[in-house]
Amino acid sequence: MIVSNHHWRRFKNVFMQSLTFVCALLVVLPLVMVFYHLLREGFSSLNWNFFTQLPKAVGEKGGGMANAIVGTFILLIQAALLGVPVGVLGGIYLSEYGGTKLNWWIRFAADILNGVPSITWGIVVYALMVIPMHGSSALAGGVVLGMMMIPLVMRTTEEVLQLVPAGYREAAYALGIAKWKTIVKIVLRTAMKGIVTGVLLALARVAGETAPLLFTALGNLGWTHHLTEPIAAIPLQIFNYAISPYDDWHRQAWAGAFVLLMLVLAVNVGVRFLTRDRLAKPNSRTL
Amino acid sequence: MNEAGTTLKPASRQFGDRVFRWLTLAMALAIFVLVALIGSELALGARLSMHQFGWHFLVSNDWDPVNDFYGALPFIFGTLVSSAIALVIAVPISIATAVYLTELAPQWLRQPLVIFIELLAAVPSVILGLWGIFVMVPWLHIHLFPWLRTTLGFLPFFQGTDYGPCMLAAGIIVAIMIIPIITSVAREILRSVPGLQREAAYALGATRWEVTRIAVLSYAKKGLFGAVILGLGRALGETMAVTMVIGNAPQIVASLFKPGYTLASVIANEFNEATGQLYPSALFELGLVLLGVTVVVNIFAQLLLKTFAGPAVKPQH
Numbered sequence: 001m002i003v004s005n006h007h008w009r010r011f012k013n014v015f016m017q018s019l020t021f022v023c024a025l026l027v028v029l030p031l032v033m034v035f036y037h038l039l040r041e042g043f044s045s046l047n048w049n050f051f052t053q054l055p056k057a058v059g060e061k062g063g064g065m066a067n068a069i070v071g072t073f074i075l076l077i078q079a080a081l082l083g084v085p086v087g088v089l090g091g092i093y094l095s096e097y098g099g100t101k102l103n104w105w106i107r108f109a110a111d112i113l114n115g116v117p118s119i120t121w122g123i124v125v126y127a128l129m130v131i132p133m134h135g136s137s138a139l140a141g142g143v144v145l146g147m148m149m150i151p152l153v154m155r156t157t158e159e160v161l162q163l164v165p166a167g168y169r170e171a172a173y174a175l176g177i178a179k180w181k182t183i184v185k186i187v188l189r190t191a192m193k194g195i196v197t198g199v200l201l202a203l204a205r206v207a208g209e210t211a212p213l214l215f216t217a218l219g220n221l222g223w224t225h226h227l228t229e230p231i232a233a234i235p236l237q238i239f240n241y242a243i244s245p246y247d248d249w250h251r252q253a254w255a256g257a258f259v260l261l262m263l264v265l266a267v268n269v270g271v272r273f274l275t276r277d278r279l280a281k282p283n284s285r286t287l
Numbered sequence: 288m289n290e291a292g293t294t295l296k297p298a299s300r301q302f303g304d305r306v307f308r309w310l311t312l313a314m315a316l317a318i319f320v321l322v323a324l325i326g327s328e329l330a331l332g333a334r335l336s337m338h339q340f341g342w343h344f345l346v347s348n349d350w351d352p353v354n355d356f357y358g359a360l361p362f363i364f365g366t367l368v369s370s371a372i373a374l375v376i377a378v379p380i381s382i383a384t385a386v387y388l389t390e391l392a393p394q395w396l397r398q399p400l401v402i403f404i405e406l407l408a409a410v411p412s413v414i415l416g417l418w419g420i421f422v423m424v425p426w427l428h429i430h431l432f433p434w435l436r437t438t439l440g441f442l443p444f445f446q447g448t449d450y451g452p453c454m455l456a457a458g459i460i461v462a463i464m465i466i467p468i469i470t471s472v473a474r475e476i477l478r479s480v481p482g483l484q485r486e487a488a489y490a491l492g493a494t495r496w497e498v499t500r501i502a503v504l505s506y507a508k509k510g511l512f513g514a515v516i517l518g519l520g521r522a523l524g525e526t527m528a529v530t531m532v533i534g535n536a537p538q539i540v541a542s543l544f545k546p547g548y549t550l551a552s553v554i555a556n557e558f559n560e561a562t563g564q565l566y567p568s569a570l571f572e573l574g575l576v577l578l579g580v581t582v583v584v585n586i587f588a589q590l591l592l593k594t595f596a597g598p599a600v601k602p603q604h
Contacts, residue, residue, distance in 0.1 A: 009494050012494070012496060013496040016496040016499075017387075017496060020383040020386050020387035020391055021391070023380045024383075024388070024392070024400060026380055027381070027384045028403050028404075028407075030407065030415075031403060031406060033418070033422065034415065038414070038418075085314070089314035089315075090311065090315035090317060091315075092311045093311035093315040097311060106316070112322075112582055112585050112586060113325075115517075115584075116578065116582070117523070117577055117578070117581055119551045119574070120325065120329070121325075122558075123554060123558065123574045124325050127329075127331065128324065128328055150317060150318070151321075154315070154318065178303055179304050180303050181303070204409065207411075209412075211412070211551070211555055214558070218559075235527075238413050238414070239527060242413075242416065242417045242531060243420075243531065253417055257414045257417050261411070261414055264409055264410070264411060265409065269406075
């Protein structure tokens with residue numbers, strides 16, 4: 001009885017270990033499959049025209065996504081202009097100042113905001129900017145992505161600032177340096193890599209967002225000459241091409257997806273090299 | 288932080304400190320401005336529809352833009368069902384993977400796997416949707432669905448024909464999207480379980496799995512539950528990938544092989560074409576419902592995670 005119980009326990013031990021291993025493989029499988037198909041379908045559809053030409057009309061072969069690539073970068077620049085200052089300064093407040101109670105509520109609200117579905121942000125900015133401005137615009141697209149960046153950047157900035165040893169601050173105070181100067185010249189400088197990492201990861205995250213851009217940036221088949229006009233973006237273009245019935249557009253969608261994924265993964269992998277020391281590592285799960 | 292010696296500071300320094308403090312405070316308070324904006328803009332947009340339909344909106348089955356009559360039930364149904372499917376698939380897989388990563392995997396394998404899972408979390412929704420339409424759905428249509436029909440066909444969920452895009456496909460793609468989140472939060476939770484807990488169980492002669500089950504999993508139950516609820520919050524709001532594989536038909540049927548529609552995807556599809564007064568307002572109200580549900584779920588998850596481990600586990604998103 002005791003012996004068979006022992007065997008049963010040993011068996012269960014091995015069985016459960018193998019089962020969890022199989023589950024880990026199952027988690028990795030989709031990423032491998034997505035990579036494989038993007039390489040097969042996407043990379044083969046890529047050519048020089050993809051980067052330099054505008055989309056062609058239905059039925060015409062070729063064309064590219066030059067405007068969407070540029071559009072995505074324009075949107076990201078606007079998003080950074082809004083999200084980075086607000087997020088970083090807010091993060092400084094959370095880490096360096098403030099009563100714990102207020103900070104608890106700010107953190108809590110930021111965490112809740114991070115869970116707000118991206119489509120919701122889209123209709124909020126639609127009501128806020130698109131209706132008053134009588135039309136979709138690049139500006140509205142930039143604002144919605146910037147708003148989404150704020151809570152992300154704020155939390156990662158706070159996290160990396162708290163990794164800066166208290167001794168650094170105390171040493172500066174002992175020298176009679178003002179608190180704000182201590183923060184700007186010592187704390188921020190020490191944590192700079194971490195903050196940059198957090199900002200880059202937040203940018204990579206919003207670069208792939210489609211839902212909030214559907215009604216704000218809208219998309220554009222040509223160039224955008226002014227920020228009050230609709231603008232193209234890679235994710236929007238992928239979506240529009242993917243749900244279209246044309247094979248040539250499907251190929252373009254794969255190529256766009258390949259470029260977008262490379263962009264996002266390059267940032268994600270790149271920051272790993274930036275952040276090999278402890279002071280520069282925000283909680284990557286935040287994003 | 289350090290208020291000592293304030294009286295000795297020259298006036299200009301005090302001024303600089305004050306300005307910087309107020310500046311950063313203003314930026315931190317922007318969070319509350321965003322919260323207020325989201326709530327008020329959605330409520331304002333939904334006012335007309337709320338006035339017209341009242342609570343009936345939430346239980347009405349009709350979504351009829353032609354006759355200007357709107358009910359949210361098919362979308363609430365679709366959102367709940369697709370998220371439920373996603374959880375059924377994702378929860379066991381994610382928790383098992385987190386257990387494997389913290390308790391059982393050989394050391395050299397842990398870091399690469401963690402990086403892989405983080406990269407999966409970074410894949411944009413629209414790319415998974417593209418892969419879903421052209422690779423996953425055809426595969427499901429040819430291989431998995433017929434098999435389910437023959438083996439589990441006695442259940443109403445797996446009856447009838449399918450055309451590819453359907454509720455089950457949406458559930459599976461959402462599962463793929465929330466697995467990395469649940470896994471990494473669960474991993475963090477398991478890592479915060481004190482080593483002493485495990486050693487005590489080993490000392491009693493437990494096998495590795497028994498240690499995991501008795502000392503680790505039951506200890507971390509509440510935190511793991513928080514991780515799952517956080518995943519649910521994500522699943523409810525998932526938009527692009529779902530829109531691309533769910534088939535987009537507002538209907539309430541038992542079969543998971545039939546197309547469905549979710550709150551997020553109907554907004555994504557119809558908002559730009561919504562004309563008149565009531566139609567956009569009804570879509571705003573759907574957004575308000577979606578916001579309400581996800582916020583409640585997220586608050587619940589955050590509270591669970593915050594009370595589980597205190598400072599050891601950093602707040603999750």
